[in-house]
Amino acid sequence: MKGGHGLLLATIAISMFLDGLDGTVVNVALPSIAESYGIGTGDTSWVITVYYLVMAGLILVFGRICDKGAIKKVLIAGMAFFTVGSLFCGISPSLPVLLASRAFQGVGAAMLAASAVMLGVKFLPKEKLGLGMTLVVMGTAIGVALGPSVGAALTEMISWHWIFFINVPIGAVAIVLAHKAIPADRGVEKGDLDVVGSVLLFVAIVLGLFVIERIPSAGINVTSGVALVGCILFFVAFTMYEKGRASPVFDMTLFRNRDFDKATMAYVLVNLTIMGMVYLFPFLLKKTFGLDTLGSGLILSLQAVSMIVCCVLVGKSTGRVPNRVFAVVSCSIMLLFMVLASTFSTDTPLTFLAMSLLICGCIWGIGGGPMGARMVDSLPDEQRGSGSSMVSFVMYFSSALGTALFAGLFGFGSGEGSASISDVSVETFMDGFGFCALVAIALALASVYFAWSLKGEGVRE
Template sequence: MKPLTAGPVPAAARSTPGTPSARWALAGLSLSMLLSSLGTSIANVGLPALARAFTASFQDIQWIVLAYLLAVTTLIVSVGRLGDLIGRRRLLLAGLALFTAASVLCGLAPALWLLVAARAAQGVGAAVMMALTMAFVGEIVPKERTGSAMGLLGTTSAIGTALGPSLGGLLIWGFGWRAVFLVTAPLGAVALLLAYRHLPADRLRPGADRARFDRAGTLLLALTLAAYALAMTIGRGSFGPLNLALLLAAAAGVGAFVRTEARAASPLIRLVALRDPALGASLATSALVSTVMMATLVVGPFYLARALGLGQAVVGLALSVGPLVAALTGVPAGRVVDRFGASRMTVAGLTGTAAGSLLLAVLPPTLGVAGYLVPIGLATAGYAVFQTANNTAVMADVQPDRRGVVSGMLNLSRNLGLITGASVMGAVFAFASDTRDVTAAAPDAVATGMRVTFAVAAALIVVALALTAGSRALARRTADPRPS
């Protein structure tokens, strides 16, 4: 494929992966990924302090988290496509600047409504950062090292997720809730400087193609995803008429979006691409695996505290093991993917996640905390391998002018899985525990809920394995049809 250039290519774009410029560019992308993950996890620990500071109810204070989550979820595909059209470097710099400025505004906000608005703006910046970091990998590393780069990005994402609660708690204890948001501002400035100095310049087609942005499809997709995310998150775990109405609205939105995209001259998402068995299976398995991994965050605290009787400090340490394993596994997983291939390691990662989930479903509480941590470590390591391999398989061969939107779709599938997991797996746990208030459930009931939840999780991973095997079989038949 010929390069899509609109003039001389600057020196930054000509740098090879082994040069210092390329290494600093990858560092900037990694920091961007860390910040977007940190923004998701660091605010949760501050909700009690924020409720006291603003004298607000939980229903009001939860919008500090929801505003960020909704902005990321609803815009991540659209900003990826916009980066393909107007230039990924330009848009990433704007996203980093917005994230940094919004972090300062969050930390200085004098009223709750302003803090929620600033968190929404921070989420818009994070959506740009999440969507475009993976899209840049194809421009700064060779194809044979894509896995290593994806592993590094996965590692920094896991570090951001793991660091959020502990760092947020420490900052609140030492400096107050405002420090939770202000701490990301200087890091955002560093990421912005690295991106400005070292990312390759945008190489675009002439202006006619740049203007063709699917506004109708973008609006429909944003409204549909917002309806679904709200249906899965509002109500503190209960599912009432409002949740049902939002879910029905999301279903109607999907239909309207498909019809709009089928007629669009330059669609946001090419529906024909979703018929590709490999891409469709990758997106579906990503959502399924993320659903399962969210179960560890939903169920884990209750199991450790209620069934095993651990103190709050020990529970916090135990819950940090999963993200720590993911952080330590990411880079080695990338190297393994480069050596043995993304296809083979996707299956290996899914197998590890399934094995860990199955162990959590069958091991008795009498094994104590070790009976929880070993399976969690296995499942999380499998997840890290799967995510690196899956992202590599999808992004390695995507056309340069579609990298942004495909990266956005991958991140969206993961986010939708996390949102769904928080609601659905939490409901499975509550139902299996046979109690209305899980916080007051008997240890045996919580242990039963744990086993049932992870039996369901293991079944979901088996479905993901079947989807992966089926897509490969279909791809082989399509590529090499046999005469009848």
């Protein structure tokens, strides 16, 4: 391959950098967005959830297209969608317009995530797959590292709308680089993309996440009840439609592999738990610790710093240390972090919080790449393409699930439902945060179990 593997690895990292930057740039500005529109944690969570939701719903479709050979086209189109979507987000005058723009942006992000992971699976030698997956995490980590401080500075000095404008010049440059770096698509196969199955699955996911976010804080009512019934019906319809299809959008045969199931469960639990708790942190820093947006951004950047350091160390150990070891260590660190988070109070020193965030960054820095690689490694060669798409689906679906779930759990634990954060007392906020931390401890224990129960040696470890 022209340019060697270095240029390919750089392309993977840059693609995921855009996703990482967008995630934390938005996260740190959530309190400002909530105040701007006069909304609570439940409604604000959809600024994040709708983005990951669209990604989860479309990433398998784009993964299928990439698997058929159109990787370069998908990646460049994804960068274009992402850039234009960012512009739309920046000029959004209302929450509905912002959510629609985030959905459009999520379409591009789905293309980027599917193609970036597929680049590694298709073009990297097997012994460098772990490195490629680690660079997926590292690219995201660098974006995560810059996001809080850049987003906080823009929000504090100008307005939160500018956190989206920052993606526009980066996306434009990335399109040019990708065009030069990636070999032209050759031998693109034509085939059934299973549009009907994709729509059924997407609607089921949307309705399911709505129910998960609403029921803990608002209980069962007509709206959530109808959504719950609709979710079940669409999922049943999806399952029946997918049976016997030659090219299903969701390859359920992957889950006949017990080691793949365990690796997937560990991956899901880590991602949804971390995303759920990290979603609450900007509100914690502002409400409980009294930090402004800039101060919150600097504190949140600590998480990404340790993530990058761990990614570098893990990348050097790829191929020599089994991925299962990294998975167990990562899940164990998550358990420690959640125990620490459960002790946070109005009297907690800021230095203790900073130390906890450094520990939090080690979770994904150590386990993110190896756990994704372990999912793929547990599969035979003919299923590796589908496995890589499933890694991306699981990552973003669990991100949406974690954000929606913990927004609902916070409303339940605080007893305030979806009330505006500005109207909630510090004590009430900490009640909700503490309840979420206890749930997170239980989820972390489950992740340790699944990681530990993986086979000692994977197919390619």
